[in-house]
Amino acid sequence: MGRDHVKVCVRTRPTSTFAQDAIVIDKEAQTITVNHGTLEQEAEIAATGMHDNRQNSFRFQFHHVLHNAGQDTIYDGLARDVVQGAVDGISGCIMTYGQTGSGKTFTMSGDSGNYQHRGISPRALTHVFQEVNARIETAFSVNITYMEIYNEKIFDLLVDPAVNATKGDYTIAEDRAGRGVFVRGLTEVEVKSEQEALNLLYGGELMRTTAQHNLNKKSNRSHSIFTVYVTQRAKSGVSEKVVSSKLNLVDLAGSERLKKALDQERLEGRTVSDETIKKESMYINQSLSYLEQCVVALSRRNAGHVPYRQSKLTNVLKDSLGGNCNTLLLACIWGEAQHLEETMSTLRLASRMMRVQNETHALEVLDPMQTLKKQERTIRDLKQELLMHDALADRSRVVYDPYTPEQQQGIRRQLEKFVAAQGPEEEEASFPPLESVRQMREICRVFKTLILEVQGDARSALLNSAGGMGEGGLATPEDGDTREGVEGGNPNKMQGTADTLVGSMEPDNGFGLGRAPDHARPVTVDSTRDRPLSRQQQGGRGGASSAFMAGAPPAGQSEPKDGLLSPVLSASEVGDDGPSATKRHFGRSRVGGGAGGGVQAPASGTTFNDRSLLAGGAGGGPSGGRWGGGGGVVGEAKSAMYEAFKQGVGRQLNGELLATKALAKAQKEGVREQAARVNALKKQIDQLQATVRDKRLKRPSLPDVKGTADDVMDEDEFKLVTQERETKRNYKEAFEVLAKAKAKMEASAQQEEELRKDLIQSFDGYLEEKAEGGFEEDGLDIDSRAPLSPGGGIRWDEGGFEDTGSLEQAALTRVADKDQNSLAFFQAQKTRIATRNQNTLALKQAHRSKRNR
Ligand SMILES: Nc1ncnc2c1ncn2[C@@H]1O[C@H](COP(=O)(O)OP(=O)(O)O)[C@@H](O)[C@H]1O
Ligand SMILES: [Mg+2]
Incomplete structure (x- = not known):
């Protein structure tokens, strides 16, 4: 960027009658001194023979004064630099x-x-x-416009005059980013060669002179502006910069005053009226006067207002006079005595131009595509470099793409192992090998998720254990008898935790429904060993001894020695408030154990309870971090919002949830009945066995016949044994029915839970949307955003959350009353949210139906 004066040079037209007395040129000093007096003074001088130059001698300093200079001197000495600048990206103007x-x-x-x-x-x-041809590394484009301003009207010199006649006036516009001032609608031709460009130049000049004949306007009465637009960018594609510049070549209209113009026109015999000449002169003088005013304004230290817009000429040349441009003014003088007045006037303006400073710098615009490409290249290079570094540092496994859900799941599994690890050695062995900072960050992220889940579960469990322990009753510690039988079947199941127990019929306290299928566990870590005993395990009030305890009999499993397959139902798992078949073994027990002590979350507790989630405060659940904490009013409001949500946006999902819930409940009832049947049969078998045993003991022994005790039985005993066998068969069948019913019930319970999760997630999303649409920073007051933004305080007294209807309309009306302009915005927000919610629900729907298939 440079700060240059407008370069002002004077060129004299060669003439044999050069007024060398009046015009003194000092080529060394680049000055012109004009000895000029009024006609009266000249008459006086002529009369007295005395010269008094003190008042009438004017000395002008210019950058160059060229007297009798050839065209090549003008170009090479003055114009070349300006043109070179244009090719280098700095606009130029030669007038x-x-x-x-x-x-x-x-x-x-x-x-x-x-x-x-x-x-x-x-x-x-x-x-x-x-x-352009020499710089093969740069892609240039050269465009040309050529116009004429005659009587404050723009004419396109690159189209037929007839077209100009039909066209309205052209408007002058400014493109701040690129080309600067330009004339909208003007023909702009891209030229690929000097030849094409010259054709346009000369074609335009021809047009100018043709018009001169047709319209009887003379070319000297108009300003012509030939513009060359140069755009360039590096061909290699390395640089994203696009440089635009232009070169304005301006041939101004004759600056002579009206009287001179009239004289001249008459002299030349132009057949137009004086009115026409007057009009032309007026426009020319006006535009040149504004040109001068602009120049004068610009020559002041603080330019202030510059009247560019006053004339077409100054408007078009706006960025060539005081802008980012190399400007060269060539003041042409006709050095004859008769033109001294005009010479003076020309030199005056030229000298004013001397003081104008232009700031020049290349206009660079970034090409977004090139920028993108460049950044992609940079990323690729950096990745490559990182890979090299990794290879050198023997860390070849490092990747720089985002973690996939599978990878995240892998980290999660490893972390769970780590959490379950006993002692430093196990911990050491189970901790994922550290590879990079990025991986560390991901590990922390997964850890955070786990902790949040655990916190949420603990809160839910706390709430449930406080309010919902009753109905389901407590777990039953198994008695030795059945334990023995079960251990024979599956010893692993008998580690003494409630969730490993399957099917224990309890006369007073109901029964449990067994452990969740493995697939139902989002996270599975066997944390049973060190888990503190839950209430159930400590032997609550439901310690009935009659229950059967065993692992769910796997298909084809050989019968235990007593011939019984024992359904094991743990009491608490069927409780209405604790029905979840899906259990997060991991974490909950630990957190519960540590923080809650005796009220540690029951393993069979509700894992995902919408009520607990929404209770605010202690029951904040997974979303508690965002919404919880307040409890009380916040919790209530949120519960109310949730209820409203279930009736409104989440209606369909909630309907599904309710249906599934009802189904699960009915199935649970069926399972309960079937379990009762099974347990009754078991009881019957026990009794039969006991009776048979009794009978055998009481039977008179026949010591001489070995083994007859078993072989010989009376009719009663035979009946009993047959009955026992029958009952066992019935028991087996009943058990199978129970197992099937249980599987169905578990599936429904799982689906119910997933639906509940979906509903809550959907609600969370809904709240987020509302909160996002809460317009915290839009300057609207609380009142105006309240109706549309539950996050910002919904008015529950007005009917909650109906998405449609008159309330919504009323809310919008209130918004509109506050600020009319915001209405469209609010409407758009509403549409956006509705669409997004619809999409979310549809997605979930699709996901669910896929899952159920
Ligand atoms: N430096 C010069 N050398 C030779 N001839 C010139 C020079 N300047 C002007 N002329 C001649 O003077 C005449 C008027 O010049 P022109 O450029 O038409 O003036 P203007 O455009 O300012 O009205 C033309 O015939 C032109 O050839
Ligand atoms: Mg001319």
């Missing part, structure tokens, strides 16, 4: 200013029939394309 006949067009365009005398424009095009 020729001066009275008609002073050589503006000659300087700018030159003599189109004479190569030596070609002007700045054709030379500039040659120059541009020389650079």
